[in-house]
Amino acid sequence: MPLFFKKTRYVTLRPEEKRELPEGLWVKCPQCGEILYHKDIAKNLKVCQKCNYHFRLTAQERLQFTLDEGSFKEFDRDLVANNPLAFPGYEEKLAAAREATGLMEAIVTGEGTIGGYPVVIGVLDSRFIMGSMGAAVGEKLARAAEAALAQRLPLLVFVASGGARMQEGVVSLMQMAKTAAALEALSQARVPYISVLTDPTTGGVAASFGMLGDVILAEPGALIGFTGPRVIEQTIRQKLPEGFQRAEFLLERGMLDMVVHRKQMRSVLVRLLRWYKS
Template identity: 55%
Template sequence: MLKDFFSKKKKYASIPREEAKQDIPEGLMQKCPNCQKIFYRKELSKAQNVCPNCDFHHQLSAYERIEGLVEEGTFTEWDQGLLSDNPLQFPGYEEKVQKDREKTGLNEAVVTGKGSIEGVETALAVMDARFRMGSMGSVVGEKIARAIEQARKDNLPFIIFTASGGARMQEGVLSLMQMTKTSVAIKRFSEAGGLMISVMTHPTTGGVSASFASIGDYNFAEPGALIGFAGRRIIEQTIREELPEDFQTAEFLLKHGQLDQVIHRHDMKETLSTILDIHTTGGDEV
C-alpha cells in the first residue's frame, strides 16, 4: 500500500507543466506591473482596474470608462461608422488598423457620444490606447471636433478622457492638422459659454497633449499618468541635463501648476458630477 502511494505521487509529479497550466483558464488572472502582485481579473474589474495592493491605475477601455461614469442605458454613441483611410498609401497601415478593430471591437481610437452623469446630460469623448496606441489620425480628430460642435449646438458640457501616443505618423500632415481643427472647435465652444473638462490618463503625449488635452476649463489627470510632448530621453539630450525622476508624471505637472487636480479613479465620478452640478444648477444641491 505504501509502495502504491509513492508510485502515485511519482505519477502525478511527472505531469508536464503545460498540462498543469490548463487547470487555470487563460485570462483569469492578471499581474500588476507596479507591485507584481497577482489578482483575479474580476477583482480588478470591480475596483475599476485599480490595484488593491499598490493603487496602480491599470488601463481602462473606452467602453469600460463610459460604463463606470454614465447612468445605465443613457449613453448614445456618435459617429461610430467613421473609418480611417490610407491617404498616403502607407505600406501595411490598413492591415494594422483592421487588426486593431478586431482586437478591440472599436472602429477607431476614440468613442464619442452623450450620456447622463448624475442627471446631467453630457457630451463625451473617450480615447482608447489599445487602438494604435491611441494615436490621433484624421478620424480621431474629426470625431472629437464633431462631438465638441454637437455639444455647442445642444448646449451640453463636454468631458474628454485622453490616452494617446501622439499624432499618427502614417497619415502625415493630415494627422497634425487635427491639432488645429480640434483646438478651433474648442475655441468656438468656449466662446459660446460651453464647459469643457479634460481628464488626462496614461499616457497622454505628443500632439494630443499639445492641443485639446491641455485647454479645458478644468484640466485633471489620473495618478501616475505620463503626460508630455517630447520623450524624456530627447529632452535630456537636448538640454544636456538629467531630469527629475517624476518628470512628466501627473504629480509633477500638478506641482508646477499645469494641472488643476490629480483625481483617483474611485473619486472621478463624484468629482465630475459635482463640477457639472455647480455649472448647471449653480451648486444648489452640493
C-alpha cells in the same frame, strides 16, 4: 542514523493530464509586482489594491465606469480613417486594430448622463494604434464639440494617446488646429469643456485638445507631456527629476487642476457638472 527510510513517491503527469489555468485569471501589477485576481481588480475599477496603480481602461470600460447605466448614445460610429498618403501597411494596421478592439477608430464619441446631468463625451482608447490622432479622430472630436455647442451641453473628453498618427503625416497634424478651433468656439459660447488626462497623454494630442480644458483633471501616475522622458534625457544629456511628466509633478507646477483617483472621478465630475448647471 535512522534504521528506516521513507521513500518519497513522485508522480509525473502525462501532458494531457496537466491542469492549465485559464488565461486572464491573474494580472501582475507593473508597479508593485502584486499578483491580482482579475475579478477583484475589475471590482476595484482596475486599480491595484496594494499600490493604487491605475491600469489602462478600454473605451467601453471608461464609459461604463463614468456614465449612468443605459444613457450612452454613440455618435459617428462609422466615421473611419482612410489612407491619404498611401502609407504602406496602414490599411492592414487599421484592420488589425479594429479586429483586436471591436472599435472602428481610436475615439468613441456620443452623449449620456452622469448623475443625471447630460454631457457630450469622447473617450480615446490606447489599444487602437496607441490612441493616435488621425483625420477621423480629429473629425469625430470636432463634431462632438459642435454637438455640445448646439445643445449647450458640457463636453467631457478622456484622453489616452501617443500623439498624432504618423501614417497620416501632415493630415494628422492638421487635426491639432482643427480640434483647437472647435474648442475655441465652445469657449466663446461659454460652454464648458472638461479634459481628463489618463496614461499616456503625449505628443500632438497633449499639445492640442488634451491641455485645453476649462478644467483639467488627471488620473494618478498618468504620463503627460509632448515628448517622452527618455527622448528628452537623450537630447539634453541630463537626468530628469523623479516623477518628471507624471500627473503629480504637473499638478505641483500648476499645469493641472486636480489629480483624481478613479474611485472619486465620477463624484468629482458630478460636482463639476452641478456647479456648471447652477
